[in-house]
Amino acid sequence: MNDLQVALIAVGAAGVAGVWGYNKWQERQQGKLAQKVFRGGQADALLPAKEDVPPVTAEIPTDSNDAAERLEPMMAASGIATGRETEGGDRPPLPTELVDEVADCVVRIDFVEPVHAPGLWAGQSRWASHITKPMSWLGFDQSAGEWQLISANDAGRYKVVYAALQLADRQGAVTDAELSVFLDGVWELAGQCSGVVGMPKRDDVLMTARNLDDFCANVDLQLGVNIVGANEPLAGPRLQELAEGAGLRLLNDGCFHYLDNAGLTRFTLANIGAELFDPASMASLATHGVTLSMDVPRVPEGPAAFDALIAVARPLTEALGGILVDSQGNPLTAEMVASIRAKIAEIQARMAHHQIVAGSVRALRLFA
Numbered sequence: 001m002n003d004l005q006v007a008l009i010a011v012g013a014a015g016v017a018g019v020w021g022y023n024k025w026q027e028r029q030q031g032k033l034a035q036k037v038f039r040g041g042q043a044d045a046l047l048p049a050k051e052d053v054p055p056v057t058a059e060i061p062t063d064s065n066d067a068a069e070r071l072e073p074m075m076a077a078s079g080i081a082t083g084r085e086t087e088g089g090d091r092p093p094l095p096t097e098l099v100d101e102v103a104d105c106v107v108r109i110d111f112v113e114p115v116h117a118p119g120l121w122a123g124q125s126r127w128a129s130h131i132t133k134p135m136s137w138l139g140f141d142q143s144a145g146e147w148q149l150i151s152a153n154d155a156g157r158y159k160v161v162y163a164a165l166q167l168a169d170r171q172g173a174v175t176d177a178e179l180s181v182f183l184d185g186v187w188e189l190a191g192q193c194s195g196v197v198g199m200p201k202r203d204d205v206l207m208t209a210r211n212l213d214d215f216c217a218n219v220d221l222q223l224g225v226n227i228v229g230a231n232e233p234l235a236g237p238r239l240q241e242l243a244e245g246a247g248l249r250l251l252n253d254g255c256f257h258y259l260d261n262a263g264l265t266r267f268t269l270a271n272i273g274a275e276l277f278d279p280a281s282m283a284s285l286a287t288h289g290v291t292l293s294m295d296v297p298r299v300p301e302g303p304a305a306f307d308a309l310i311a312v313a314r315p316l317t318e319a320l321g322g323i324l325v326d327s328q329g330n331p332l333t334a335e336m337v338a339s340i341r342a343k344i345a346e347i348q349a350r351m352a353h354h355q356i357v358a359g360s361v362r363a364l365r366l367f368a
Contacts, residue, residue: 091140094147094162097361098136103212104164105179105205107186109195111161117154120161123192125152127185131178134166134365161195167205169368170220173213179205215354216366219347221296223306223340225313225332226272227322228289234320236285240277242319243269246312250277258308264359266305267294269312289322297351297367300359302344310337
């Protein structure tokens with residue numbers, strides 16, 4: 001073996017040793033970061049922030065080459081506590097209307113030190129506009145002892161933050177591109193603010209979103225029955241009198257609504273034509289028919305709501321001298337009414353089995 005070969009071997013060995021040493025240094029740095037967040041020796045995650053900690057501003061550094069000033073986010077253990085907190089047991093459950101383990105992709109970030117909400121909001125604003133699905137950011141307010149919805153006007157400081165992206169709605173499932181923007185954005189934000197983040201697997205989230213969207217599409221029933229005039233058009237004043245007498249209210253969308261005690265619409269009465277109902281024009285209105293509609297996934301206790309719809313439709317039909325028909329124009333028989341009612345019950349039972357109770361906050365979000 002000549003001197004050149006010996007020298008090359010020595011250089012190669014030195015390079016391997018250098019890479020190994022650098023990797024071990026990185027492991028130690030990341031280990032220290034995780035210990036700061038999850039172990040003793042530092043302020044507890046629920047204690048107030050130190051006064052000498054500088055605030056995070058909108059100018060969050062983004063230079064990936066600045067290794068001396070920036071720590072990459074660490075991956076937390078799999079499993080994100082979206083129901084009741086497993087760390088800091090005195091934290092209340094997350095509000096499911098904003099962070100929902102069934103309807104959302106949920107990512108938790110634990111920061112070494114509390115960060116200012118304006119900096120977080122500015123960081124996510126750079127990419128949030130590329131996402132069309134609803135997204136929520138929540139931080140735990142130690143002084144109030146509750147979760148706060150982070151917004152553009154929030155001035156709080158948070159050490160534990162959840163980001164939630166809705167997986168599906170009536171426009172379909174979240175796309176691969178949108179999910180990538182969300183996950184990459186959260187990962188970058190955690191790194192810029194020295195956070196430990198629990199990242200779900202992208203492919204698993206996409207599959208969950210598509211399965212959720214498929215299920216929702218299969219139970220998305222919006223039914224309607226029509227009252228059509230037998231001979232003459234239906235007069236607006238008489239229609240309004242009967243509708244209001246049956247407990248319906250004319251709202252700004254141009255439809256009469258049958259509301260429950262919580263103010264939730266059970267069903268609506270709309271003009272069968274293009275013209276909306278308007279208080280100013282009801283006196284001169286004449287229509288050839290009206291439609292009574294119910295959005296099944298958004299209505300609690302669907303069979304009872306359908307019973308109420310029919311109870312309003314029959315006397316209204318008789319008083320107006322019209323005919324009650326289905327969406328295809330076939331006269332609505334007692335057998336057809338029973339069949340529709342059974343279908344509503346079957347759909348809502350399937351929804352409940354999949355933890356999407358009809359009329360619940362979760363259902364209202366998914367079927368928006």
